[in-house]
Amino acid sequence: MRSSTPRMRLLQRAGAGVLFVALWWAISHFGPWPRFLLPDPFEVVKRLFGMAADGSLWGAILVSMWRLIRGYGLALLIGLPLGIAMGQSVVVRNAVRPLVMGLQALPSICWLPLALLWFGLTDAAIIFVVVMGSVLGVAISVNDGVEGVDPLLLKVAGTFGIRGTRLQLGVLLPAAMPSIVTGMKLAWSFAWRALLAGELLFVSGGLGELLTIGRELLEIAQVMAVMVCIVLIGLAVDFIAFRPLQEAVRRRWGIEGTA
Amino acid sequence: MEVDTQGRGARATAASWTLTELVTWLRSLGDVRAQPQALQRALSERRVSWEAVRPYVQLAQEGCRRVRVHREEAFEVRVVTWSAGAAGPIQDHDRQTTCITPVLGLVEVTDWRQVRRRNRPGPPRLEPEGPPRLLVPGTVEVVPSYSDAMQAVRVPPGLGMAVTLHIEAQPVTAVRIFDAAHGTYIRQPQRADAEGPPLALPDMPAATPTPGEAPEAPAPSGAPGPKTRTGKAAEVAPGLPATARKRGWLRRFLGKADYLVPTEGRSGQAKLSVTDVEHSYANDVEALRGVSLDVHSGEFVCLLGPSGCGKSTLLYTLAGHISPTGGEVTLDGQPIRGPGPERLLMFQEAALFPWLTVQQNVTFVLDRRLSGAQRRERARSHLRSVQLGGFENAMPHQLSGGMKMRASLARALAVDAPVLLMDEPFGSLDAQTRESMHRLLMSVWMRTHKTIVFVTHDVTEALVLASRLVVMAPRPGRILHDVGLRLGPGRRPEDPALQALARQVRGMLREAEGAPDHAQLDA
Numbered sequence: 007m008r009s010s011t012p013r014m015r016l017l018q019r020a021g022a023g024v025l026f027v028a029l030w031w032a033i034s035h036f037g038p039w040p041r042f043l044l045p046d047p048f049e050v051v052k053r054l055f056g057m058a059a060d061g062s063l064w065g066a067i068l069v070s071m072w073r074l075i076r077g078y079g080l081a082l083l084i085g086l087p088l089g090i091a092m093g094q095s096v097v098v099r100n101a102v103r104p105l106v107m108g109l110q111a112l113p114s115i116c117w118l119p120l121a122l123l124w125f126g127l128t129d130a131a132i133i134f135v136v137v138m139g140s141v142l143g144v145a146i147s148v149n150d151g152v153e154g155v156d157p158l159l160l161k162v163a164g165t166f167g168i169r170g171t172r173l174q175l176g177v178l179l180p181a182a183m184p185s186i187v188t189g190m191k192l193a194w195s196f197a198w199r200a201l202l203a204g205e206l207l208f209v210s211g212g213l214g215e216l217l218t219i220g221r222e223l224l225e226i227a228q229v230m231a232v233m234v235c236i237v238l239i240g241l242a243v244d245f246i247a248f249r250p251l252q253e254a255v256r257r258r259w260g261i262e263g264t265a
Numbered sequence: 266m267e268v269d270t271q272g273r274g275a276r277a278t279a280a281s282w283t284l285t286e287l288v289t290w291l292r293s294l295g296d297v298r299a300q301p302q303a304l305q306r307a308l309s310e311r312r313v314s315w316e317a318v319r320p321y322v323q324l325a326q327e328g329c330r331r332v333r334v335h336r337e338e339a340f341e342v343r344v345v346t347w348s349a350g351a352a353g354p355i356q357d358h359d360r361q362t363t364c365i366t367p368v369l370g371l372v373e374v375t376d377w378r379q380v381r382r383r384n385r386p387g388p389p390r391l392e393p394e395g396p397p398r399l400l401v402p403g404t405v406e407v408v409p410s411y412s413d414a415m416q417a418v419r420v421p422p423g424l425g426m427a428v429t430l431h432i433e434a435q436p437v438t439a440v441r442i443f444d445a446a447h448g449t450y451i452r453q454p455q456r457a458d459a460e461g462p463p464l465a466l467p468d469m470p471a472a473t474p475t476p477g478e479a480p481e482a483p484a485p486s487g488a489p490g491p492k493t494r495t496g497k498a499a500e501v502a503p504g505l506p507a508t509a510r511k512r513g514w515l516r517r518f519l520g521k522a523d524y525l526v527p528t529e530g531r532s533g534q535a536k537l538s539v540t541d542v543e544h545s546y547a548n549d550v551e552a553l554r555g556v557s558l559d560v561h562s563g564e565f566v567c568l569l570g571p572s573g574c575g576k577s578t579l580l581y582t583l584a585g586h587i588s589p590t591g592g593e594v595t596l597d598g599q600p601i602r603g604p605g606p607e608r609l610l611m612f613q614e615a616a617l618f619p620w621l622t623v624q625q626n627v628t629f630v631l632d633r634r635l636s637g638a639q640r641r642e643r644a645r646s647h648l649r650s651v652q653l654g655g656f657e658n659a660m661p662h663q664l665s666g667g668m669k670m671r672a673s674l675a676r677a678l679a680v681d682a683p684v685l686l687m688d689e690p691f692g693s694l695d696a697q698t699r700e701s702m703h704r705l706l707m708s709v710w711m712r713t714h715k716t717i718v719f720v721t722h723d724v725t726e727a728l729v730l731a732s733r734l735v736v737m738a739p740r741p742g743r744i745l746h747d748v749g750l751r752l753g754p755g756r757r758p759e760d761p762a763l764q765a766l767a768r769q770v771r772g773m774l775r776e777a778e779g780a781p782d783h784a785q786l787d788a
Contacts, residue, residue: 156616158612161616162618164603164604165605165608165609165610177618181618258619
């Protein structure tokens, strides 16, 4: 994009948004599907506000987010040390890396049947799926980050006699932090998808349940409202948590430019 | 201090410690009050000879005002007086005068350290008869006549301090004592019972070189020394090598024109010792072959050479980042295995941790045993000493290249490693910044007197900084020349003497390159 002032950019974005809503409205009114299968944007928004007002949306969001936080937190707790261990020890790396890469290729929802058998119809099953969906991503990005650490800094640490946990937590982790944050962001989106896929497949409260109920009752407005809500949450987490975090890391580490 | 004043039993066995080691050990105890007991214990365990400590005991027991402290073959250091209020004979003396008196030959001060209260080292004053001079490590004081033979270190009144001088002088055959109380010279009585060669007392007014002796000085080495002398030969200790005697004379006549001198073997243990080291990289490049080098405490050694001559490999070997495929590398006699904080390596880049502020960069590497407040205080004072006061909370990426390098230097100095290994640390700086870094490094070296090994390919940089030049040659990496550099402090690149030397050294480098005519090594 050449020479686009912030105002121009805003205008372009708003234009695209208006166009999208107009297209949606047009398809819903004149398209091949009946209105109840494709409600227009205003019905969806009205439904969204309705659900927000009667509290059912907030409850579902809380349930889903609580699962996500537990699952994602657990993934970080496992993935960070695993990634550092892979970056530090050639043995661990050679042993674990192919396994991790292979499992990473497996869509996380494939773990659901196993999870249901192992943990039953509980939160634990979904959390397991979320963990499996994001832990490998975290480990790989931490590993890449640790391996990408400037070898000079490691030499400096060595010459000052910094080893062991002081090296891992004081040098490796902060040095790899920019790529770790990127990995965490990626893992977050994996976790978010894994969570919703899991929630869709078995009913247990949360946003996934709202979607399923909407489909079963042919409440398409509700389905679409929840979809909008999911998109909004994804964007909000990105804007509230990850963008400022990345920005702070970049500023602190003195990395030029933004990506 | 209750010590066995006879001490003959202890003296009968060979002493395993020199005075320098004794003083180092006593200082390492840290507690002045514990030292008499420690000394007693060392004596009873016969770790130190009675001879070495007798002066201290005499001072403590008899209130002696003039006493010999220590004499080795090459030098003698005496503590002449100290005040009654002195806390102890080894640490915290008050108003003492230490006299170094070689007669004939020259004094080479290789190390000095003066520790005031709070352990802040500063330069002692070397006062011959005449205007006061600073005692500078690595310089040579030519002793032209008897009137200048007396070099006294005077300690300002009111400052408790200990002075340790490592002085090499050669040859030392006669000594006189300066009586600080009366301001006159007194003769040292002949001591038949002294260890080492007996002292020969010269006739007092001699030792001014006569013009007739001058032409003999530049004679090629190998000619036996005593033959060329007239009258003074009797004063020369018989056991000294002829070249050593000769060099003394040579230096006297050539004076300061002779800046490059062969590095002579030194007595005492080397700080860093490299013996027959060879190293080949995995791709069969022979980076080092048969390299041997002894670096003594307080030396500033520049490793100079064209690229690929193995100077960095040698430095990294000393740092412990490379374990050589052959030979031995030791620090204070202990084999070096891996990097360690007592040998600090500084790199071409500042290599600050980018996520920490300047001050945190320093505090992070400091010993965890220090409290947080101590670490911060230490970081601040070292940052101030490199003129980075006020930038404590800046992030590294906000600093200029020179400032980053200074911060890196402050970080290295804050851990107080005795050895600094520097790998072309100023190579990426512009000329002006580099010059100011040179001045800073020199002042740091003169203040702290660390042992520094500095790799560079810049001849001028090496000449401005070094007290010793080691010129290396490539394919395979080896040492070609090893010369002492007799230049005082405050050298400037534009000094004619330095430029003349630079030409000489560039000649050596061309020799190293093996291309005698068109090698352009001016950096």
